[in-house]
Amino acid sequence: MPLRTTLFPGTGPVQRAFARKYVLPLLLILLAVLTALSVRAQSTYEPYTFTTFAGLPPGSADGTGSAARFNSPSGVAVDSAGNTYVADTVNSTIRKITPAGVVTTFAGLAGSTGSANGTGSAARFNGPVAVTIDNIGNIFVADTNNHTIRKITPARVVSTFAGLAGNDGSANGTGSTARFTFPSALAVDSANNIYVADTDNSTIRKITPARVVSTFAGSAGSIGTADGTGSAARFNFPAGVAVDRAGTGNIYVGDTSNFTIRQITPAGVVTTLAGSPLMRGGANGTGSAARFLLPEGMAVDSGGNIYVADQDASTIRKIAPGGVVSTFAGSFTKSGSLNGTGSAARFNLPADVAVDSSNNLYVADSNNCTIRKITPAAAVTTLAGLASAGHTNGTGSAARFDFPDGVAVDTTGKIYVADTVESAIRKITPTAVVSTFAGLPGTSGYVDATGTAARFRFPRWLTVGALDNVYVGDTFNFVVRKITPNAVVSSVVTMPANGAGEVRGVAMDSSGNIYTADQPHHTIRKITPEGTATIFAGLNDTPGSANGTGSVARFNFPTGLAVDGAGNVYVADSGNNTIRKITPAAKVTTFAGSAGLFGNTDGTGTAARFNGALGVAVDHSGNVFVTDTGNNTIRKITPARVVTTLGGLALSPGTSDGAGINARFNSPRGMAVDSAGNIYIGDTANHTIRLGTP
Secondary structure (H helix, E strand, O other): OOHHHOOOOOOOHHHHHHHHHHOOOOOHHHHHHHHHOOOOOOOOEOOOEEEEEEOOOOOOOOEEHHHOOOOOEEEEEEOOOOOEEEEEOOOOEEEEEOOOOEEEEEEOEOOEEOOOOEEHHHOOEOOOOEEEEOOOOOEEEEEHHHOEEEEEOOOOEEEEEEOEOOEEOOOOEEHHHOOEOOEEEEEEOOOOOEEEEEHHHOEEEEEOOOOEEEEEEOOOOOEOOOOEEHHHOOEOOOOEEEEOOOOOOOEEEEEHHHOEEEEEOOOOEEEEEEOOOOOEOOOOEEHHHOOEOOEEEEEEOOOOOEEEEEHHHOEEEEEEOOOEEEEEEEEOOEOOOOOEEHHHOOOOOEEEEEEOOOOOEEEEEHHHOEEEEEOOOOEEEEEEOOOOEOOOOEEHHHOOEOOEEEEEEOOOOOEEEEEOOOOEEEEEOOOOEEEEEEOEOOEOOOEOOEHHHOEOOOEEEEEEOHHHOEEEEEHHHOEEEEEOOOOEEEEOOOOOOOOOOOEEEEEEOOOOOEEEEEHHHOEEEEEOOOOOEEEEEOOOOOOOOOOEEHHHOOOOOEEEEEEOOOOOEEEEEHHHOEEEEEOOOOEEEEEEOEOOEEOOOOEEHHHOOEOOOOEEEEOOOOOEEEEEHHHOEEEEEOOOOEEEEEEOOOOOOOOOOEEHHHOOOOOEEEEEEOOOOOEEEEEHHHOEEEEEEO
């Protein structure tokens, strides 16, 4: 799958591996899965109204400068007149930005995926990731989730140039007889040949103006690091490609999962220009001494300098002729949205870069949902869009979050948020005033201390216990942390028990027992008030769906947890697409859904269907609320196991507020319910906290 699904920056390889392995979709993965669903079941909606309580979601609005909105833009290209074209990935549109910063939608319709050809808004795309422009003004699009290359004329007429929508593969051929598998980068040479980073095939493909597709370098399905000529070379999920503008005809490749930059001559001879295979980092240097974290989009200026969007490093790197690598803009692993010069600027998972005739750079700053401009002197400004992710404190829409996951509410109505990418715990008052409660946003670590002196490492779930103490599943520190109302942070369990892994869901019963979901090991763990940790249900490293007591039961990537007043534990058993119930005696049953069957059907007990549900919460009446993450909906289960839908529409991610079916969510995860029955939701990929009112 395309590597542009990487959402979480961090400070080391563990965090990066976590991001790629566990983050649900922003989006390309989510779009692909949702599009593949074949069943649209009728939902029974209850009258709940949803509003955005805090944070600013991405969007699709046209406008000038910061009035425009994007949603995870992943590709940029610049034409001879200085217009910038953007693959606005999650909106499934192609946008145009004039030199004055006026943004319009050039092709496609925001929120409507498909593969239809047509003119302007009549055309449909499915998660487009890259764009390039030939010398007569035609725009070519890597329509990634359709596995095709599309063409858009200056008159906005869209056609399918190569590949067949919905049919992946690696076949060479002409036009629709060729096959691609998640193509994610494009470049065009002076003869209007197009070069494609065919990412999941780990090859570089070439398409002539007559639409003849061949494999230029690499061998489909054969991953590796080898240099060589043509099919003897090997790549590892390449996601960047650029053509030398100096007349050499060399092709440069961001060999993303090898963490290297490769060079291909016109004769197909592949060498490694910079970086060392499978060696990650942020080091500058010459040739193999340099290190990259996740090199993706690339561009070459008139002097032969190569610019690389080093996505996980949140930097733009420069490779001078001779292979000398430096950091051109941004600061290694310090993400943000600041404008400034060189290392004073901040980016947030930049995905692509383009260069104009004056050697200005244009950056698809993906997680900021903005397009940035960098002058040859490395001065960074925001050309269009408004950053929706970050760690800004403020009231309501003035605040910013960065993939907030867990949500909890205390007895006074204060909301606590696990702001995962920022490695911080945020607090929201009932009047939507957001502040940082514990941890220092953007700085991960493991320190017990007070307030911002404490450190967390990708906290994802939390709960409120007795005396309004907050308990946090500190995912990559593998511990449960306790935060007092005065923001004093301590560790409840300092060493994992019985080989425990990442701490996901966290819940507490009235006796002070803490329950955690050890997702990778497929177990539910229990920590007594004295700090003794044991496996409460499930068997270590043994996935399954069996009901039973204690170790007889089986789970499949359990995530969110909640405890009712009687001490029953409810589990979002995400890999099984079910909600499980565990009694205080550790007896496990399937409360709703059916293992191995996914969908969005409402109904009673096992007749209901879920799609990768991740979060659960329980109210004082025993109703269970569920973030049905893969469906982008909010569900409710009564004590009689009757499942209804409260908000959102399956297969339709979005940002809209509204009642029931009119609301839209994008990868909702953590949730909490207060004493009045209001629901608070970590709408993760929208970077917002949503409020559901009955």
